[in-house]
Amino acid sequence: MKNLLLAVLAVAMSCTLLHAQEAPMQTILQEQSALILDNSRRTVAPAIAAVSDSGLPQAQDVLQAWQAKNLWQRSADRLFFRGEKVEGKTYALYDFDSGEVVGEAPSSELKQIKPNSGIRALIGSALVRFQLQDPDPKRRLAALTSVQRNPSAEVLPSLRESLAEESDPEILAMKQRAERLLTMAYDADEDQRIAAMSEMSGDLGVDVRATLNPMLSTRRAVFEGPPPDTLNIPETLVPGETIGVTEAYDTLVAANLVPARVTADEVRNALAEHIVGGTVGGVPVHRLDDPDIRLQAYAALAQEGKVPPAPDTAQIAQALAAHSFVKVYLEPSARVTDAASEALDTIALTVGANQTFDLILDGLSLTSIYFLAAIGLAITFGVMGVINMAHGEFIMMGAYTGYVVQQIVPNHTASILLAIPLAFAVTFAAGVLMERLVIRWLYNRPLETLLATFGVSIALQQLAKNIFGTQARPLTSPSWLDGAWVINDVVAISYIRIAIFVLAVFFLCVYLFIMRRTRLGLETRAVTQNPSMAASMGINLNKVNMMTFGLGSGIAGVAGVAIGLFAKVTSELGSDYIVQSFMTVVVGGVGNIWGTLAGAAMIGFLQKGIEWFNPSNTLAAQTFMIVFIIMFIQFRPRGIIALKGRAAGD
Amino acid sequence: MQRAYQGRNRSTAIFLLLLAVFTLVVTLLSEGVGIGMVSTSFVKTLGKTLCLALVAISMDLVWGYAGILSLGHFAFFGLGGYMIGMWLMYERTREIVVTSLADAPIPPTAQEVSDAVANQIFGVVGTAEFPLIWTFADSLFAQLLLVVLVPGILAGVFGWLAFRSRVAGVYLSILTQAMTLALSLYLFQNDNGLRGNNGLSGLQNIPGLTEVPQALVSVWFFWGAAFALAAGYLLSVWVVSGKFGSVLRGIRDDEARVRFLGYPVEAYKLVLFAGTACLAGIAGALYYPQAGIINPAELAPIASIYLAVWVAIGGRGRLYGAVIGAGFVSLVSSWFTGGQAPDVPLGFYTIKWVDWWLVVLGLSFVLVTLFAPKGIGGLFDLLERRIAPDRHGADLGPDQGALREKEASE
Amino acid sequence: MTTLLEVSGVSVSFDGFRAINNLSFQIGAAEMRAIIGPNGAGKTTFMDIVTGKTKPDEGRVIWGERSLSLLGLSEARIAREGVGRKFQKPTVFEDQSVQENLLMALKDRRGPFSVLFYRPQRAHLARVAELANEIGLSDQLRRKSGELSHGQKQWLEIGMLLAQEPRLLLVDEPAAGMTPAEREHTTSILVEAAKTRAVVVVEHDMEFVRRLGCKVTVLHEGSVLAEGSLDHVTANKEVIDVYLGR
Incomplete structure (x- = not known):
């Protein structure tokens, strides 16, 4: 009673002391003083609304001070000020209306308003309105981001209000999008919401789906008898079919409708506790x-009242039959949920189409990698009939060449441009050396070539380990190859993969050029078709074999640089690709570059396709x-x- | 009357005699039974080597005799190991679980035991349920049967598919390598029911024999491996010395000709491929209890290629060659890579064999292929001054291109 | 005379080239036939079709009393039906002894399991010895066939063919690389064989064909140009054009 009297007195005093025209904000604060001091989340809303709806420029200051716990009330005259610590426990007091310091006071003469977190959140929502219209675009953007992050019904009017004032076209677009999303989720008018949903249903943005999905979230509910019609129910659950019996019963238990089940573990523990003289409930x-x-033993114990009775199967079935289990949308309006699921369906369709496109891009990039890795093999295996198991190690040599070049030439662009021809040269030389030393002694003995080149492969791999160690070495791509070409939220492709695609096309052209337009190509084709005839025409078989093998190995080296850019360079780099490369050549058809391309495409797309079905498991995809x-x-x-007919042999 | 087929009785007798002497000597020197000069771990190494010799024999049958360069036989070996490993691991874990549950106030139900075993075995891959493929893991007999059946059926299905579409030569080799890769990738998956890359472990603890020291168990397994090798060798000699062997070598040398004689070449290849896969499975089932652990890396394609290397170095097309190759290369390899071989200081660089052994092996393999295609076994021919005719000496026909195709199908 | 093999309307082409063009051919159960023709006439392809090595694009190949179609059967199955083939180049298993070669060819069950449990019986060895005697290799039974001379390999292959006991023998240039005496012997073996079975001989050597003294079929560009006795066909103007025109 005394407090009330004092409050009335204070209001009366303030009215006499202040003129509303001179200090409008202070007047409002005094009007709401009871609510402000009450400091309760449930009742404070009108006070915040009064400040923020006052239309006064000071409103933002007040709210900010309030939220930051800088709002102080002078005990003497009950006026509100923004307090700023001067020294010790002394605070400078700023008047909200004039913005000037009106005095200093020790904290003992002041009362700090300490809003709890709930109130601060309410103030925050009210503040958004001011922040969204802040003259500084950065702050507007920050406010918008916070709206997007913590959407709520309260900010919707503020957001709409700010649209008209927005001058920056980018921010305006973002605000409009946020407004649509908030409308979908929070607008009081159902029709507005549904209209917004159909408007946004073609949009691929993750935010649209993130807004729509919660609208369709459900809870499980149990009713004795049929569920009431008033609820928005998408699905009735049938125990044993759409919901497990145990799960259904546990739902009943959770709703305190039936006694709890007793699990096997609980039975065992209960029995163990009640062993008396070697028997439990009469059972040894x-x-x-x-x-x-x-x-049985447990039932006996329950009869004696030592343990809670366990419902048996019949009781469980009876309980389940007596209740109906349903899923209930949290959103009460069926029209809204229907519109939301329809919009989601439309989006899923668009997303699907884009994902297919993305998958095709992925497949294409894998195709070019396999093609690059296999093209050298296609030359040696396809054209010369030589199985080169060390092909993978040539790829590895190329990658290590790139690594070494980068140690010497620090500029990444220059070093890659230097590494490609150098890798070609190194592996070309290695290929020619191997052809001279090993393979030419084994022509016409393919299985033995396979084994001998495998020996070379073991030796080269171990040699690389001895020189470069077992840890992975980096081959860094130039910065202009970093990043990705983002087409929309679903489709993106990294530049490095585009570069590899270009490289693959380039080598396809190089191959075609060499085979069709050069002397070497002519001679190679002649040797492939009929070696003895070619020899009798004056073609130097040794030279042609040597050059072809060198060419195949050299391309493997370049493939190594390309692969090294996105994979780690280790001594096992080559063996990771060798089986796939052989598969590419065999699947495509031996002796034909287009076959190799087709094989690479098939394997690349197949692998990506299978990965799509089970993205978590690339091992399974390869299997x-x-x-x-x-x-x-x-x-x-x-x-x-x-190849058909006699030329293909048997 | 002359003998119809030139059996290799003399080499078989010598081989068996040497194997018997070797077994006896190792037994007498072992820790478990004899004077203890040979450590238990070395007895295990020798026992394992005998198993490798057995799988090398199976490789020699398909490659050396029938000309099918299979790059998948070590995968069959590993599958045999997995099959026996499932029983060993299940039964051993069950023993431990039953022992630990015996202290509980209430005797465990069968379900509780099974759950606890599953939890022990599969906890590492995040499940606690027995996958379907462990259905027979509680039965030694069933798993022993699977040791033979699983590799045999896999080889049978694969071989049927490959041979009926006339895939031969290097194509077949690459296809078998792909099969091996697929299998090892499959085994690497954690949700495949075989503990993913953890593999099966603790296989050296034989259920029911926990009281027996490893020194003794190792000798028993050594005997088992020696017996299996002797039996496998005799079986192989029997297979290749008769008309069947004659047909096989015919297929190796001129498949089309054998076909025109009326022999269903594909059926022969299939029987041999599947049969040797079973043999490889048995070898693996004896190997992995001695090794103690099996994981998917054991089945990687490289292992099957090494198998081909052993047979090539030992000398393919003769059974004792395969045994020599497997024994020699694997023992020498473990000597070099085990760090026992002394380093070679060159002043500016010290050759550590652990690092350089594979380089030497790879290069010596190239040299063997180039200069000694008969491998170590060829030395015995020199001893006997037995010089075989050069099969490749005949004229190459009018068109060398045609020859390449023909040889490719060898 | 019953027809053993009937080839009718068979065509096959390789990459557009018609190797066999609407070829029809018949042979009786016990008949000798020589096929002559210039290079590329389709002689070898004809044999490939009959033995199942090449599948024709169209036409029928009918075999035996039961009128079995040979198309779609595997080479091994056709061989088991009784078609034996001798290649131009001697193809014997050089790594194996003469006896092993002959035993492998000897008519018997061919399945892998029956072969696995096969152990040569006295009768089989006796038959091998008999064949070896016939082809003059009795002393060479234990030798590796790779060590034989070119002519001996030809003999061995003929012996293997006889061991198969085929109902139809397809022989590609049997006399190539043989001495006159060896040719004589070959002729007598083939003539003898033709008394109980059908024999088709592809040969360039007219003298050899004359000695066989049988009906001759002339192939040209994948089809039959003329058929009849050697004198009859050599008098044919078209045949002369084809041979001399080359």
Whole structure:
């Protein structure tokens, strides 16, 4: 009673002391003083609204001070000020209306308003309105970001209000988008919400889906008898079919409708606690290794009242039959949920189409990698009939060449441009050396070539380990290859993969040029078709074999640089690609570059396709791919593009 | 009457005699039974080597005799190991679980035991349920059967698919390598029911024999491996010395000709491929209890290629060659990579064999292929002054291109 | 005379080139036939079709009393039906002894399991010895066939063919690289064989064909140009054009 009197007195005093025209904000604060001092989340809203709706420029200051716990009330005259610490426990007091310091006071003469977190959040929402219209675009943007992060119904009017004032077109677009999203979620008018949803239903943005999805969130509810019609129910759950029996019963237990189940563990523990003289509930302990007998013993204990009774199967079934289980939308309006799920369906369709496109891009990039890795092999295996198991190690040599060049030439662009021809040269030389020393002694003995080149492969791999160590070495791409070309929220492709695609096309052209337009190509084709005839025409078989092998190995080296850019350079780099490369050549059809391309495309797209079904498991994708290839060979033993007739031999 | 087929009785007898003597000597020197000069771990190494010799024999049958360069036989070996490993691991874990649950106030139900075993075995891959493929893991007999059946059926299905579409030569080699890669990638997956890359472990603890020291168990396994090698060798000699062997070598040398004689070449290849896969599975089932652990890395394609290397170095096309190759290369390899070989100081650089052994092996393999295609076994021919005709000496025909194709199908 | 093999309307082409063009051919159960023709006439391809090595694009190949179609059967199955083939180049298993070669060819069950449990019986060895005697290799039974001379390899291959006991023998240039005496012997073996089975001989050597004294079929560009006795066909103007025109 005394307090009330004092409050009335204070209001009366302030009215006499202040003129509303001179200090409008202070007047409002005094009007709301009771609510402000009450400091309760449930009642404070009108006070905040009064300040923020006052239309006064000072409103933002007040709210900010209030939120930051800088709002102080002078005990003497009950006026509100913004307090700023001067020294010790002395505070400078700023008047909100004039913005000037009106005095200093020790904290003992002041009362700090300490809003709790709930109130601060309310103030925050009210502040958004001012921040969204702040003259500084950065602050507007920050406010918008916070709206996007913590959307709520309260900010919607403020957001709409700020649209008209917005001058920056970018921010305006963002604000409009945020407004649509908030309308979908929070507008009081159902029609508005549904209209917004259909408007946004073609949009691929993750934010649209993130806004729509919660609208369709459900809870599980249980009713005795049929559920009431008033609820928005998408699905009725049938125990044993759409919901597990145990799960359904546990739902009943959670709703306190039935006694709890007793799990097998609880039965065992309860029995263990009640062993008396070697028996439990009349059953000897040694017989308790059978679950049925355990239940009997437990039932006996329950009869004695020592343990809570366990519902048996019949009781559970009865309880389930007596109740209906439903999913209930948290959103009460069926029209809204229907519109939301329709919008989501439309979006899913668009997303699907874009994902397919993305998958095609992925497949294309994998295709170019496999093609690059296999093209050298296609030359040595396809054109010369030589199996080079060390092909993978040539790829590795190329990658290490790139690494070494980068140690010497620090500029990444220059070093890559230097590394590509150098890698070609190094592996070309290695290939020619191997052809001279090993392979030419083994022509016409393919299995032995396979084994001998495998020996070379072991030696080269271990040699690389001895020189460069076992840890992965980095081959850094130039900065202009970093990043990705982002087409929309779903489709993106990294520049490095585009570069590899370009490289693959380039080498396809180089191959075609060499084979069709140069002397070497002519001679190679002649040797491939009929070596003895070619020799009798004056073609130097040794030279042609040497050059072809060198060319195949050199391209492997360049592929190594390309692969090194996105994979780690280790001594095992090559062996990771060798089987896939062989598969590419075999699946494509030996002796034909287009076959190799087709093989690479098939393997690349297949692997990406399988990965799409099970994205978490690339191992499974590779397994299935190989199994598929083994099956494929059944139907086209000579590959996709096969030579026909006598020329192919038997 | 002349003998119809030139059996290799003399080399078989010598081989068996040497194996018996070797077994006896190792037994007498072992820790478990004899005077203890040979450590238990070395007995295990020798026992494992005998198993490798057995799988090398199976490789020699397919490659040396029938000309099918399979790059998948070590995968069959590993599968055999996995099959026996499942029983060993299940039964051993069950023993431990039963022992620990015996202290509980209430005797465990069968379900509780099974759950606890599953939890022990599969906790590491985040599940606690027995996958379907462990259905028979509680039965030694069933798993022993699977040791033979699983590799045999896999090889059978693969071989049927490959041979019926006439995939041969290097194509077949690459396809078998792809099969091996697929299998090892599959085994690397954690959700495949075989503990992913953790593999199966603790296989050296034989259920029911916990009281027996490893020194003794190792000798028993050594005997088992020696017996299996002797039996496998005899079986292989029997297979290759008769008409079947004659047909196999015919397939190796001129597949089309054998076909025109009326022999269903594909069926022969299939029987041999699947049969040797079973043999490889048995070898693996004896190997991995001695090794103690099996994981998917054991089945990687490289292992199957090494198998081909052993047979090539030992001398393919003769059974004792395969045994020599497997024994020699694997023992020498473990000597060099085990750090026992002394380093070679060159002043400016010290050759550490641990690092350089593979380089030497790879290069010597190239040299063997180039200069000694008969491998170590060829030395015995020199001893006997037995010089075989040069099969490749005949004229190459009018068109060398045609020859390449023909040889490719060898 | 019953027809053993009937080839009718068979065509096959390789990459657009018609190797066999609407070829029809018949042979009886016990008949000798010589096929002559210039290079590229389709002689070898004809044999490939009959033995199942090449699948024709169209036409029929009918075999035996039961009128079995040979198309779609595997080479091994056709061989088991009784078609034996001798290649131009002697193809014997050089790594194996003469006896092993002959035993492998000897008519018997061919399945892998029956072969696995096969152990040569006295009768089989006796038959091998008999064959070896016939082809003059009795002393060479234990030798590796790779060590034999070119002519001996030809003999061995003929012996292997006889061991197969085929109902139809397809022989590609049997006399190539043989001495006159060896040719004589070959002729007598083939003539003898033709008494109980069909024999088709592809040969360039007219003298050899004359000695066989049988009906001759002339192939040209994948089809039959003329058929009849050697004198008859050599008098044919078209045949003369084809041979001399080359």
